[in-house]
Amino acid sequence: MATQQTSKHSGTGTQPDPMLVRPLQIQRIIRDLGDTFSLILQPPDGEADFSFQPGQFNMLYVYGVGEVPISISGDPARREILVHTTREVGTVTRAMRKLKVGDSLGVRGPYGKGWPVDKVENQDVVLLTGGIGLAPLRPMIHYLLTRREKYGRIVLLYGARTPEDILYRKDLEKWRSRFDLEAHLTVDHATGAWRGNVGVVTSLVRRSPFDPQNCIAMVCGPEIMMRFAVMELQKRGVADDRIYISMERNMKCGIGLCGHCQLGPTFVCKDGPVYCYADIKDIFTKREM
Amino acid sequence: MTEITLPDKHVVVLERKNFQSLLDALSESGYELLGPTVRDSAIVYERIHAVDEFPVGWVDECEPGKYRLVKDKKKTLFGYTIGSQSWRRFLHPPTNKLWEATRDGNGFKVIQPEPDQIKRALIGVRSCELAALAIHDKVFSQGQYIDNSYQERRRNVFVVAVNCVRPGGTCFCASMKTGPKATSGFDLALTEMCVSNRHYFIVEPGSKAGKKLVDKLPVKQPKESEIKAAQKELNRAAAGMTRTIDSEHIGKLLNEKFDDPHWEAIAERCLACGNCTMVCPTCFCTNMQDSTDLTGQHAQRQRRWDSCFTVDYSYIYGGSIRNSVTSRYRQWMMHKLVHWQEQFGMSGCVGCGRCITWCPVGIDITEEARQLTVTE
Numbered sequence: 152m153a154t155q156q157t158s159k160h161s162g163t164g165t166q167p168d169p170m171l172v173r174p175l176q177i178q179r180i181i182r183d184l185g186d187t188f189s190l191i192l193q194p195p196d197g198e199a200d201f202s203f204q205p206g207q208f209n210m211l212y213v214y215g216v217g218e219v220p221i222s223i224s225g226d227p228a229r230r231e232i233l234v235h236t237t238r239e240v241g242t243v244t245r246a247m248r249k250l251k252v253g254d255s256l257g258v259r260g261p262y263g264k265g266w267p268v269d270k271v272e273n274q275d276v277v278l279l280t281g282g283i284g285l286a287p288l289r290p291m292i293h294y295l296l297t298r299r300e301k302y303g304r305i306v307l308l309y310g311a312r313t314p315e316d317i318l319y320r321k322d323l324e325k326w327r328s329r330f331d332l333e334a335h336l337t338v339d340h341a342t343g344a345w346r347g348n349v350g351v352v353t354s355l356v357r358r359s360p361f362d363p364q365n366c367i368a369m370v371c372g373p374e375i376m377m378r379f380a381v382m383e384l385q386k387r388g389v390a391d392d393r394i395y396i397s398m399e400r401n402m403k404c405g406i407g408l409c410g411h412c413q414l415g416p417t418f419v420c421k422d423g424p425v426y427c428y429a430d431i432k433d434i435f436t437k438r439e440m
Numbered sequence: 441m442t443e444i445t446l447p448d449k450h451v452v453v454l455e456r457k458n459f460q461s462l463l464d465a466l467s468e469s470g471y472e473l474l475g476p477t478v479r480d481s482a483i484v485y486e487r488i489h490a491v492d493e494f495p496v497g498w499v500d501e502c503e504p505g506k507y508r509l510v511k512d513k514k515k516t517l518f519g520y521t522i523g524s525q526s527w528r529r530f531l532h533p534p535t536n537k538l539w540e541a542t543r544d545g546n547g548f549k550v551i552q553p554e555p556d557q558i559k560r561a562l563i564g565v566r567s568c569e570l571a572a573l574a575i576h577d578k579v580f581s582q583g584q585y586i587d588n589s590y591q592e593r594r595r596n597v598f599v600v601a602v603n604c605v606r607p608g609g610t611c612f613c614a615s616m617k618t619g620p621k622a623t624s625g626f627d628l629a630l631t632e633m634c635v636s637n638r639h640y641f642i643v644e645p646g647s648k649a650g651k652k653l654v655d656k657l658p659v660k661q662p663k664e665s666e667i668k669a670a671q672k673e674l675n676r677a678a679a680g681m682t683r684t685i686d687s688e689h690i691g692k693l694l695n696e697k698f699d700d701p702h703w704e705a706i707a708e709r710c711l712a713c714g715n716c717t718m719v720c721p722t723c724f725c726t727n728m729q730d731s732t733d734l735t736g737q738h739a740q741r742q743r744r745w746d747s748c749f750t751v752d753y754s755y756i757y758g759g760s761i762r763n764s765v766t767s768r769y770r771q772w773m774m775h776k777l778v779h780w781q782e783q784f785g786m787s788g789c790v791g792c793g794r795c796i797t798w799c800p801v802g803i804d805i806t807e808e809a810r811q812l813t814v815t816e
Contacts (some may be wrong), residue, residue, distance in 0.1 A: 168588045170741075174547050192782035195547060214541065214548050215732035240757035255547030282650040319491045363544050367573060403728045403746075410725030410746070411753060413775065416782035437698060439767030 169406050172257030175233065177250055183236060184317055187283060188248055189224065192233040192256060201233045205290035206265030206397060206425045210405045211235060211251070212257030217243040220402040220418045220420070222287035223261060227294055233258065238285040262405040263424050266291045266369050267395055274367035275303040277389075279357065279380050281310040281352045284371035285318050287397055289422075291369060292326070297320025299331055303366070306359050307334040310376075314338055314345040325379070330336065335359065352376070356383035363388035369425075371397040382429055391429035398423045398431075415440055444621045446631070446667050447644060450651070452659035453666060454630075456639035458460045459517065460491045462600075462628075465656045466561045471598055473484055474530055475563035478518075481509055484526040485564070495520055502609035502793060505802030514634045521608030522566050522792055524628040526721030530560060531593045534575060534745045538728075541739040548739065556589065561598040565626065567619030568611070570601055571790040572721030578784045589743075593765050598649060601626035604632075605673035607680040610793030612806055616685035620677045623644070625739070628653065631670045642670045683806040685791070686813075691781045693813040695775060702812050707766035710800045714747035716795035716803075717772065722780075722788050725753070748772050773805060 155373060179191040193199055212218040219241070225234025241249045250256065263318050268291075278286050295305055307326065311317045317336065327334045335355050337348035348355065353376065368389055371379045377396045384394055400412035400419040412419035415434035417426075434440050454462065462474055467489075475488040478495045500520040501508040541548045565573070580590035603615075604620035620628040621685070627650035630693030631642040642662060645651040656760050686693075697703075717723045727746040732739045746753060749768050754761035762768050780788030789805070796804045 168552060169585045170588070170743075171550055171552060172541075176547065212730070215730060215736065216730060217730045218741075253546045256542075257548075257550070289509060313466065366740075384689075400761065401754050405446070407583060408580065408587055408724070409583065409727070409743075410748065411727075413771070413779070416779040418783070437705065439762045439764060439770075 157399060162225070169259065170404070172210070172218070172259050174255040175239065175258050177252050177254050178232070179258060180250075180252055183195065184316060186379060187240045187318060188239075189234055189236040190250070191225075192235070192248070192258065193231070195255070197222055197383045199232070200230050200231055201225060201261075203261040203290070204295065205294050206287055207261040207263050208287075208405070208424060209233070209235065209258050209260030209262070211237075211243075211247065213243055213246045214255065214257070215295075216246040217255070217271030218259075218403075219247075220262075221404055222397075222424070224286040227244045227290050228297055228412070229311060236283065236289075238283045255396060259405060262418055263390070264422065264426075267367060267423050267427070268294060271367045272301050273365075275361040276305045277306045277356075277361050277366055277368040277384070278305070279352065279368060279370045279372075279384075280308070281372040281376050282312065282316065283318060284373075284376075284397075285309055287371050289319060289322065292332075294323075296326075296329075296332070305332045306361050307332065307339075308352055308355040308359060310333065310337045310339070312339045313342050314347075315342065320328070321341045327439075333360065343426065351379070353379040368394045369397075374398075391432055392427055394428035395416065395425055396428055396435075397425050441575040442562040443671075444678060445671055446642060446674075448667075450645055450659075451662055451667065452643050452654060453662045454641045454657055454659050456517075456634075456641070458658045459641070461657050462653075463489070463491060463563075464790045465653055466563075466598065466600075466661050468656075469559075469598075469653070470623070471559045471561035473561050473563060476520065476523055478509065481522045483508065483509065483521045483522070484525060485527060485530075485562070488563070491517070491679060494518075497694065499606075500608065503802075504796050504804045505726045505799055506608065507797050515639065516632055516634050518564055518602045518618075518630070518632045519606070519634075520530050521604060521606060521611060522569070522771075522794065523564075524798070525719060526792070526794065527562055527569055527571060528576060528721055528723075530562065530596070531573075531588055532580070532724065535804055536589055536743045538741045538743050543737050556592045557596065558593070559596040559598070560593070561600060563600040565599050565601045565622075566604055566792070567601065567611040567622040568616070568790040568792040569721055570599070570622055570625040571616075571618035571802060572792070573599070575784065575786060575788065575790070576724065579784065588658060596704045598624045598653075599628075601629040601646070603631045603674055604677050605670075605816065607677045608793055610683065610804075611681055612683035612685055612793060613742065613791035614678045614681045614733070616787060616789060616791035620681075621674050625742045626650070632669055633666070633673070635669065640666070641667065647806075683796075683804070684795070685777070685789070688811065689789060690809055691778045691787075694809065695778045698770070700812055702808070706769050706808055707764065707801060709803055710765050710769045711799060711800060712749045712765045712768055714749040715798045715811045716799060716805075717747040717749060718745065719794040719798045720776075721790060721794070722776070723747075742777050748775070772806065777804075777809065
């Protein structure tokens with residue numbers, strides 16, 4: 152819990168209060184897309200050790216406005232900064248977008264279970280994502296590339312609405328130019344000079360080069376996309392216990408005490424957000440669960 | 441059903457006329473007294489000082505969607521069965537400030553509120569409510585993350601339990617194995633006996649603190665006949681409960697009924713008002729409310745009780761996960777009876793019957809559970 156605040160007093164004396172937010176300062180803002188931005192955070196005093204598992208999230212608090220769960224999207228090896236990529240979709244994220252360099256953001260976390268970093272050694276890794284779903288997977292990609300020799304093929308399948316909506320364009324270009332990572336992009340609607348794939352990202356699964364018997368697939372996107380992604384992976388012969396998905400629910404506390412994020416018997420904030428598909432396949436497809 | 445017995449050691453008798461001495465001893469030990477009293481024609485748990493504030497002679501009549509207080513000839517202190525609200529509001533308050541913040545240049549500083557160090561004596565805690573306390577202990581202070589604010593309040597609590605000698609109209613604690621006699625989790629447990637012209641309490645200490653307190657009271661050793669009479673009353677209460685839930689099998693049975701059409705039938709009656717979640721002693725869901733004062737210099741975060749019956753509860757951008765009343769009722773009931781088991785290793789229902797009594801349309805969880813799991 153590197154970003155947890157050590158409180159001046161603690162009611163119990165046993166552990167710091169997980170409800171307290173820690174103010175961090177915005178060092179840099181990247182305007183990724185029209186509605187998407189990345190905040191690079193550091194403590195005001197400069198000292199930091201943000202260790203986290205790829206796939207974990209933080210609760211981010213905009214002073215006086217509210218708090219939302221946002222995945223960490225930076226490189227886990229760079230522990231001196233915290234990176235969050237957010238899309239403006241509601242009151243809090245709208246206020247967050249208005250913040251400027253030097254402003255503060257409250258942070259609690261990191262929380263939840265991340266991608267299965269311990270299960271991927273010697274495996275092919277398939278990363279299947281769309282839109283802003285790339286943000287929670289980027290730490291995983293960094294993680295894999297830092298230890299590249301430990302894994303088989305790495306295949307990134309990414310879909311965006313239009314070429315203009317492609318997130319982390321620079322990263323993608325860098326990754327595509329590597330010989331040890333295959334990145335396939337697709338868009339729903341081609342515009343301008345786009346000469347790549349057109350169509351849903353799940354359609355890339357059937358012609359991707361990976362060994363279904365020796366791979367781990369990590370999927371992050373809207374639930375409907377993940378549903379089709381799982382189906383396509385299953386068609387290729389990927390077993391359910393080799394598929395991981397990242398779920399999203401309303402969260403107020405991030406630590407299993409507010410009840411909001413319940414998904415069947417699980418709490419998405421502590422038992423997720425990343426789940427092994429085999430563990431939740433019975434509840435994943437139930438409507439209004 | 442196994443025979444309910446009182447322990448043969450350490451049990452003492454406190455006469456009704458000396459009951460105030462128990463309250464005084466607690467006050468002298470620094471406890472704020474919280475106990476039953478009558479307000480707005482209902483039994484509520486509130487700050488009390490003296491025995492005459494108790495609901496003397498009042499008895500509650502509970503049915504699905506109905507609650508009435510009636511006067512009884514006997515002048516009992518605990519003749520009613522349970523309070524309309526549970527004790528949880530003292531340990532997990534309906535609104536609770538988690539922290540404040542003040543602006544500081546471009547940033548802000550977070551100030552944690554002073555810890556709650558009030559010593560509270562909960563007087564008249566029923567056995568089902570003890571089970572509910574144990575459930576909240578599990579939820580708030582035995583998981584991966586500890587709720588400091590709950591734990592602060594909880595650690596300074598003195599529990600005076602009261603065994604039930606009269607089953608309430610909507611109770612089903614016997615089938616949930618949580619009552620009617622308190623078996624653990626109390627400092628003192630009382631059994632009120634009001635027979636012919638005698639009115640006394642059998643007092644059973646359940647902790648060191650309880651024993652210490654008994655030493656300060658004008659008590660005497662019980663006669664064997666007094667113990668026997670009390671045991672008889674307790675067994676009669678257990679046998680008198682008409683409602684049941686098959687607590688051993690309900691989780692497994694109900695888990696297979698997610699797609700059952702009967703949920704729709706319940707939803708046709710359910711108003712999604714959330715009353716059941718407000719009176720439930722184990723419901724723990726909360727929302728966060730962030731606000732600032734007019735100047736914007738001060739901000740605070742309040743935690744407030746929330747209910748899974750609201751549409752907002754499951755809202756994520758684009759819409760709510762549980763739009764239909766069907767799905768919201770199902771979430772509540774399956775959480776209590778099915779998922780709680782997996783989450784906390786215990787049932788989320790203690791059989792207090794409040795959700796039945798306070799449902800404006802009288803939906804009865806025991807009856808719905810039976811309908812859903814009945815096999816031809």
